[in-house]
Amino acid sequence: MSQDKTPVSFSDLKLAPALLKALEDVGYEQPSPIQAQSIPPLLEGRDILGQAQTGTGKTAAFALPLLSRLDLRRREPQVLVLAPTRELAIQVAEAFKTYARHLKDFHVLPIYGGQSYEIQLRQLRRGVHVVVGTPGRVMDHMRKGKLKLDNLQALVLDEADEMLRMGFIDDVEWVLEQTPDDRQIALFSATMPAEIRKVSQKYLNNPEIIRVAQKTATADTIRQRYWPVSGLHKLDALTRILQAETYDAMLVFVRTKTATVELAEKLEARGHACEALNGDIPQNMRERIVERLRNGQLDILVATDVVARGLDVRRISHVINYDIPTDVEAYIHRIGRTGRAGKTGDAILFVAPREKRLLKAIEKTIRRPIDPMQMPTAKDINQYRIQRFKQRIRDNLSDQKNEFFYQLLTEVQQEESAEPLEIAAALAGLLQGDEPLLMSEKEYKPAREERKGRNEYKEGKRSPRRSKEGGSTRALPLKGHPEVEMKRFRLDVGYQHEVKPGNIVGAIANEADLDSKYIGHIEIYEDYTTIDLPAGMPNETFAALKKTHVCQQRLNIRVLDEKSDAGDRKVLTTRARSEARVNARSKSHGKTKERKRNTASGKKKAPTPKKPGKKKRATRSGETK
Structure with a gap:
């Protein structure tokens, strides 16, 4: 050894x-x-x-x-x-x-x-x-x-x-x-x-x-937190952090050069002084960007790991891991850009459902837990906006230019017979512009209200509707994650193709890059399957799943349509299952002979899924019935 x-x-x-x-x-x-x-x-x-x-x-x-x-x-x-x-x-x-x-x-x-x-x-x-x-x-x-x-x-x-x-x-x-x-x-x-x-x-x-035992750790001066966030809502999550956290300067890490430019442009469009920093930017321009951050002309840099190596700006109070690093040493290096020279710092890590294993690897390596962040409410964000607005007023009270405005407003008060506070309120509105200072509860919804599970619907309340044949047309709440909005989809593979829930879960987890715990209820029918998945999947992921094959059948995934799919929604009876099994055996009989011939000649065959058990109902919602 x-x-x-x-x-x-x-x-x-x-x-x-x-x-x-x-x-x-x-x-x-x-x-x-x-x-x-x-x-x-x-x-x-x-x-x-x-x-x-x-x-x-x-x-x-x-x-x-x-x-x-x-x-x-x-x-x-x-x-x-x-x-x-x-x-x-x-x-x-x-x-x-x-x-x-x-x-x-x-x-x-x-x-x-x-x-x-x-x-x-x-x-x-x-x-x-x-x-x-x-x-x-x-x-x-x-x-x-x-x-x-x-x-x-x-x-x-x-x-x-x-x-x-x-x-x-x-x-x-x-x-x-x-x-x-x-x-x-x-x-x-x-x-x-x-x-x-x-x-x-x-x-x-x-x-x-x-x-090899890992010996590296992170500084105690850095408060480390993570935010469980979907890739579809990362920008919203970052925007809310910017609205709810008190920061001096911020360094945001992403994986690619393209992402630095795209994210910086989006943040700038939302009113933040932000620039991208990546390897495609000439060295002299990079130096100017860092200098602007150092002297307060910029507040946010969106960067890749390589160009941020060795970056030392005392103003950086927050490091955001917008894209989680797959290398723990990269994480340690990233967050080391804050909490320097005796100052305290904050490091926030965005963690998608499929990235929980990376979070655990980071915690194990740094030998300390990373605490989850609480999603700020509209009240929290409004409180921060109010405090920031007050501070802007305080910062301007001692400005020498105010003498001119004092005289000007005195004239306005006399001409309009207005109270001083009325004039001040009008000026505050003028300063804020068209964008409302306060966020409404309707505008901000951090998560869907927790939905009741299948066994929690009170008598007289409507549960997810089912057709007469027994197939549900509405997705069930995801066990353990009721805040995740689910949608029901149809796949063109069923019991007659000898498919099992595990085959479907493995294929979708791999092709859609989705943690299996976010794959919901699965119901297998004679020639198709219904599955509950998180709503809002990216178009490219949806397109990839359409072309994915399971048990030699193209999934051709699509949203379950109550009207067009209602006629097909029949769970297999015991007799139908037996017939499907016999048909599947007869179809694979020739393949078995071919497989034996290949084995005899030294050829190796890819592993194939085992046949489902005789009387097990092929479903997945926490357990196999």
Whole structure:
């Protein structure tokens, strides 16, 4: 087992000069423990089994040595990285690009659900050296013969325990079985459950075992909070923070350069002194922007991680993680821009439902809980607006220019026979302009009123309406999250296709990038399924789900229409289920023979869903009946 000993610098690790130059560009000087221990054996071609938390620098630990061993003359996949989510796949692919910036003609491709197949196929045809993808989409390309791994040199399983938790472990094993026997494997996992140990014992060859404890923490001068917020409402959430928090200057972190510009423009349109700060902006202009923040001409900067590295402005009282970082060390660096030189600071983290695991990883690494924020009410926001308006008046009371206005208003008072307070109120209204100072309760609704559950409707009150055939036309409240507005959708896959709730949950969670706990009630019918999902899904997500296949059936998701779908809404009777099962068996009889022939000839087949139990009703609303 490797010892926790860190060399002086990356140059001690015998990395290629082009990689060392890239590390110097991004400001990396000393390798983290996981990097110091993983890079040497990976450079030697050995398998490794690494146990380390998110944020310890795992990506560089495997990317740097594997880049060193690439043959750039061969435009074919030599490295495959499997990641549990598309966010992590994108992040890992971006890291490869960063480290390989001085390697000529290097190509990396992230492949994941929710993106067009054609875009990914086009890049695969052109040739890539590294592929980073989610298990499901990688399998799709492999089964279609578009992703060929005959000459694969190395395979990385990143966050293996998370892939196990999300139900991808069978897919991971299938991919492993399709790769050459002599490929190198690096498996990283924050925890080491029994299933992951079995995979390592089965597929890894005498691996180097590495365990690293994370030692970094955050300053006690920084108050850390998180706000559970949907991606659809992030801008509203940030706007309310700006209205309810007392801040001097604010640094808002997003993931991409484009996002810095888009968000800065939206905040500026809402009346805030705001600028974007990203790598596309020339260095001299960046320096001017930072100077404007320092001297009070700007109050808000929207930035990416790279350009904010080393930023030191004492005015920064708040750091907003608008996009949650997937690297814990990046989180620590971000919030370190406030609470400096003995001052206190505030760090607020926006956490979408699917990002709760990242929140837990951050808390575990910094060894302290991050408290949830309370959504400010209209009363809270109005109180803050009133105090700010009063302060503007106080700040102007001692202004020397007031002598002229004092004389002018005295004349107005005499001419109009008005009381001083009447004139002051008129001037206050003139100062405020057309925008109302106070927010109305109707204008501000932080969340839907908690709705009653299925068993909480009082006698005489209407519950969600059901048709005579038993199918509900209205979404049920989401268990544990009654504030989330749900909508009922129809999917073109049903019992006759041998689908189970787990198949549907896995596909939607992956393609829509939605935490499974936000997938509501599922009812499976003979040839279709109804499912409750959060309302307001982005159009691109909806389009991706339409094209998603489950049990070889295209979902073709659409909002459940009471009129057009009413005739089909019949839950399967016992006899109908039996007939559907027989029909499904007869359809798959030929496929079974083919599968046996393939097995006999040495071909490997992708895992298929198990058939549903005999008398279990295929539903999902907290449990299987």
